[in-house]
Amino acid sequence: MSIKNKLKTFFAVDDEYEYEYVEEEELQVPEAASRKERRENVVSLKAMTNSSKVVLCEPRSYSEAQEIADNLVNRRSVVINLQRVEHQQAKRIVDFLSGTVYAISGEIQKLGPHTFLCTPDNVDVSGSITEMLEEDNREKGW
Template identity: 25%
Template sequence: MGSVRRASAWLGLVDEGGDERYYDEEYTDYPEAPQTTEAWVTDPRVQVAGETAEQQGRRIATVTPDGFRDARGLGELFRDGIPVIVNLTAMEPADAKRVVDFAAGLTFGLRGSIERVANRVFLLTPADYLVVSAEAAGRSADGFFNQS
């Protein structure tokens, strides 16, 4: 009965500080594991890849602003030399237009570029980045997507 009570307490189904009579007498408290400040990652390669990308400057930020007040955050990312994908699909059209105007001025002032990726989704790239478009260049008339 003690192990069922402990499992129920662990799942949050019963109060942990309740009746002590249900606990086994041989139950021992284990010392708590030391707390670390690092984020818990299931695959250690994920954290290493993230650190490597940050060291080499290979980062792209995605921003989904709720209103025009969030434009400052995307401006700070872009000013730091990070390409930014701005998703405006959740915004009102008037606020989305203001953010696009802000982003256009930002890219012009910092000699970057702005490109529409999809409906209400834009890519802001700093001056030292090149966006390669592979729409028609990689396809031939009898290519992979020809279903006839």
């Protein structure tokens, strides 16, 4: 034996392991277990409907528009009552929220003379309230 071999055996660098290769048998999953796995992919509709919310806001100044926009960004619908805000402030709030709604691909609709509905893109709104609005718009100058 050479000195190199003696050092290898002394420091146990030499691998003396035997490797045994065993072929894995195909595991057969019972049908009941596979059906259970399929059921785990199903999402309950009740769970999905609980996640949507509508927030009612009645701002008193333009500074509260950011809070309303945050609700929209968090995918919540917002109904805004602007009766307690001055007309100029109300216009600014509506302009700001229109930009927010546009940015998130949402929608804004006027429900009454001082009431608006802002919705994110995950909410579909059908129908409209136009008969009364046309008269009020002429009077108020919206």
